[in-house]
Amino acid sequence: MLSKLYLIKKELAGGKFISFIVFCVILLSVSAIVSFNILSDNFNNYIKNNFASAIPPDEIKVKPGESKSLFLFSTGTGRELNAAAISKITNFDGVKQVDPILAVTVPTSATIYFFTFQYKTDLVLAGASYKFVEKDLKNTEMKKAWLKGTYGFKNSNDTGVPVLVPKTLIDSYNNGLASANGLPEIVPQKMSGLRFKLSFGKSSVNAVDGAYDWSSVVSGYTDRINVMGLVIPLKCAEEINKKFNKTGRYMFAMVKVKDHKNFEYVRSQIKKMGFVVETGDNLSSEIVKLKKTVNAFITLMISLVSLLAVITTALCSITAVWGRIDYYRILRTLGASKFFIALTILIKFALMGFLASWCGIFLIGFSKAYILQSITIPGIKLSLDISAATAATILTAGSIIPVAASLPAIIRMFSVKLDKN
């Protein structure tokens, strides 16, 4: 074995000049690729930190028109967001999807039992469609329950209504109620499966005929619906309203538009209808487009540099192998198999690639302080840190690419005739 390692060592030491060129090519390519990656990360972080908001691009939040009453209390003179309005918005050109959040307009309260502790509170209920909250539902069982509108408890015939708890509510409880009253804080991820009682038709201020209690179970939490209440399946909300002869009234609706061109049109149309439109300082499509373009350009540059590195390494490896063909011919004559010779060449290029990649990463790390001092881009805080995952990817690719590039040389070597004196 050691004798064979000697031959591998000999192969590594052979063709020093060409090996040096291959080493330099890989080193420069890796440095360029790492630089492009760093540039891409910095740019993306800049966009994320400066333009991102909770509302995703191409989404409009539509809320009922605000009341214009002169008094403190009014019976609601603002434009009501109802089924007819939702239908009209859905039919606008450029609208992709409308997700309305239905308010349950009957008095509601919840009772939570925790060992001997009992906590009762009035609350607001909102109905949301499955599509809108799908990602927030904890597991398949909860997703099925949401679609069905009821959750079947295990080991009993009881059923309950699945609910999602808004993150705003949890935060308010944890930061206000819990600390003020010496209660334990709630961990949102652990809430799923928590059972409590919901009372429909009665609250601390009002009770209506036909009031009833129903079990409920927490199916997860959501940060898409910021209400100080609970979210239940849209189907349930509609049924509850119907039971108490209440008409549907939507709290708000999320309107998804096809692209930025339609965004302005849809927004102005909704505004004209008398609704409050909220788009926030969201990441506009133009910026998304710019981000995509810059990232595509960087990917293109990385691909070009990689391609050039592959071609250069392939040509260098062919030259290197060709320069040593007499050596390989002698080895073959003396009994070295084609596989063994190919293996020594592959190991040589893999090691060279690995070392060059490592040097490339080291070079960037070494010159980090100097680059940070000399380059200043207004508004962008440069970070030249290379994560362990990126370094591992570069080292792997840096080893594999030269190996792949040396394959044509090896194939050519395989076809060499040995019977030349």
Add this chain to the structure above:
Amino acid sequence: MIISIKNINKTYKIAGTKISVIDNLSLELDKGEIIAITGRSGCGKTTLLNIITGITKPDNGEIIFREKKLKYYSDFSMSRIRNREIGQIFQTFRLLEDETVMSNVMMPARIRGRAGSNVRNYAIEILGKTGIAEYQNTRAGLLSGGQKQRVAIARAIVNRPSLILADEPDANLDMETSIEVFSLLEMLKREGKSIIIVTHKECMLKKADRTYKMDKGRLIQL
């Protein structure tokens, strides 16, 4: 029996014309026997040696080497035989000119994966027998033709092969050195090695156990 060659044929296609280089050739070689082959250039002598080492594949026929049929389809198997069972000596020596004499001699052992102190001692012993022990640390490229051929002979026997193929080992040597080289081959014969030698020199042909002339791909015993 070391090797038995049975009815082998080899044709080459040159400019669209098929040229028969080996024509239904058969040959047997016993242990410790020297066979000398002579013939005009291009008559197929080197092709025959290349077929025996597996470098060239015959069109048909078979070669039984130490009671086993040669498997031309397996590069690994043929490389193994070439490394362990056959020692080759060439007219152009085929040495690694930048390497030392010792490194050249040890090369087949390194390919085999056995280059320990025992093999190294054996290499020193055979370098002594071939009369170039004092040059073991000298670069092969600096040696004379005769010295290079001695290195090639030492390299051919370092893995203790049973068959030695010498393709015009005296072609680039003067008469005196040729006789010295043949003496070395006779020494190997006494050690039980079988040898096939391709040569044009009369003195070498006379010393062989059997002598053949190759003509149009066929062997004619002289």
